[in-house]
Amino acid sequence: MSARKGPFGLRLPAELMSWLRSEATQHNRSTTSEALFLLQNSLTHRFGKTTVQEFLLKHPTTTFTEAFGLRIPDDLKSLLRDFSQQHEISLNLEIVMRLTQSYEKHRRHSVAVKIRPNGCRTIANGELVISDSEEQLLCMFRGLNETNKKVIMTLINNLAAND
Structure with missing residues (x-):
């Protein structure tokens, strides 16, 4: 041993x-x-x-x-x-x-990964185009663990329900 x-x-x-x-x-x-x-x-x-x-x-x-x-x-x-x-x-x-x-x-x-204030979604030729800021947010989101993703999705859903 x-x-x-x-x-x-x-x-x-x-x-x-x-x-x-x-x-x-x-x-x-x-x-x-x-x-x-x-x-x-x-x-x-x-x-x-x-x-x-x-x-x-x-x-x-x-x-x-x-x-x-x-x-x-x-x-x-x-x-x-x-x-x-x-x-x-x-x-x-x-x-x-x-x-x-x-x-x-x-x-x-x-x-x-600083978010630019003018980074919003635009529509061109009927297709969705995401801005650089949105792309950076998406990359950050993809890098999160599942628990943090669920928390963020719950927060987004709650905010959408309150609008």
Whole structure:
């Protein structure tokens, strides 16, 4: 019988940990499941030496970190460890760098999804045409979990019934 492995003692910047918890709640996942999902999706991305050096300069090690016990499957941990060795950084920093990349992507998307006040539906040649703002709202809606979609649909139906 092999010895039972404990969780990997991950240290995350407080802002990143807060975002990870928020994403986990939004997607009805545990924080561990959300972190593993993001890490698994990040494996297709390869960081060059320059990118790693820029990350280290932009995100210096801070004392404002939170401890997080992350149980990483052996195969994923092995891949992450290989990447960390290629980048000549710790496994912890490799994980932080990959999660930060997801966080920054999310922040850029959130800022880009500002709704324009003149973004309303128009009819041209008898066909419905949706504006860029409506398209952005639709994409955001599609990204929600089923519970949040039902809440929004109930709200819309209630508002329509009151008109």
